[in-house]
Amino acid sequence: MAYTLQLTVKKIEHETDTIKKFTFTSDEIPLPPFGAGAHVTLHLPMGKRQYSLVNNPLEMKNEYVIAVKKISDHNGGSGYLHECIGQGDNISVSPPDNFFPLRTEAKHHVFFAAGIGITPFVSMMAYLKTIGRSFELHYAASGERECAFHRHIQNHFRSKSTFYFMKREEKIAKLKKALQNRTMGTHIYLCGPPAFMDILLEHSHKLRYPEKFIHEEQFQPAVLIENPQPFFVNLVKTKKTFMVSSGQTLLDALHEIDIYVPYTCRMGVCGTCEVEIEEGDVVHCDSFLTEEEKVGNMLTCVSRGIGHIKLRL
């Protein structure tokens, strides 16, 4: 099983009225390094929550810094961090993972952020500035007051940043325009609410940009099942049968009966937990497998069987 780090909350700062910046550190261990675009997983009483790191990976001083927007009461992850966590508290954190890395082959990086989606780009821009690479930021927010890292961006990346504080329709039109006429060597990165991502993704398809040049950050499965149902699983090689309950993932159920399937992201992004299907219908919730691959394979971290399925395990 993956290990966790016991970190201390060193500092909490107000970034906006609803966004707080948390700095974690340890006096006992050197924190593992990370790449620009990486995130950490916080182990909170209500479950695991992922947050992008906002510090510059090349200037990391044994600290992880995240920014969290309060979108729930204290029963949710963000509300808990805002209301129940204070300076000096301890928190369990999984070491950084990076499913949203910068593409080293790019000659120019273009970032599109909306709201709290700015966080991975704060780290990426600091990194690119340090190594002297070309980038630009397009950042949509409801207003300057609600715009996280506004002053920081103005101070450090002013000439490379465009802010979009206007009305929604005008904002969308301008963002679409900013996406147009891009040239070879450009890689485009999107992070923000699903509606924002969908609009820009759709527009990039319209512009016929190949998918390999467009990158999006995901912290949840591509498909969310509102009311997950239990299902039965037969493992044809190890000859085991078990049930996956409605509140459980297939990956967890497999680990419970000591069938170790490797995993990393738990969001249907990385493909590590892929298994072969022998028989049965599956609701695929990942963003990793192609339509052809989904015929005989599934990702156990997010996808679920219907009724009874057989796996080649």
Next chain:
Amino acid sequence: MRPILILSEVRFKKDGLKEKELQKENGSSVELKLIDSPVDRKKIEQILKDKPLGTMLILYTGGAARKRIRRAANSAGFSHEDVRIGKMDTGTYCIFCSQCHRINRTASLEKSIICISCGQHLEPSNHYSSFQDAYLGYPIL
């Protein structure tokens, strides 16, 4: 469909034009540029500059030009897989000797050859290396 840019040496003009027609039929927007030999790197850089995101580059050139263009294309932001080599009937094929790494020339991929450097009996395969600009020759033991 991705925009297509075909770079063809004048001596392969016929092949370049054929490719252009084929790509047009497939519905792509195609641009064909004829280039002189030997290839002028600055001219190539000018041609490749600011091409629309997603452009596919197809080359109808000899081996030396191909290497130069690939390098210029990489600098302009084209990845290895954004550059394809068109199929030309040049009359000769290069075969990479898997034993001594010598590049041999042959008129056909169908017949086995003897490596001119080490004497190894080689069977040409369809494994093409864009790095070596040659087909891999398997040793016949």
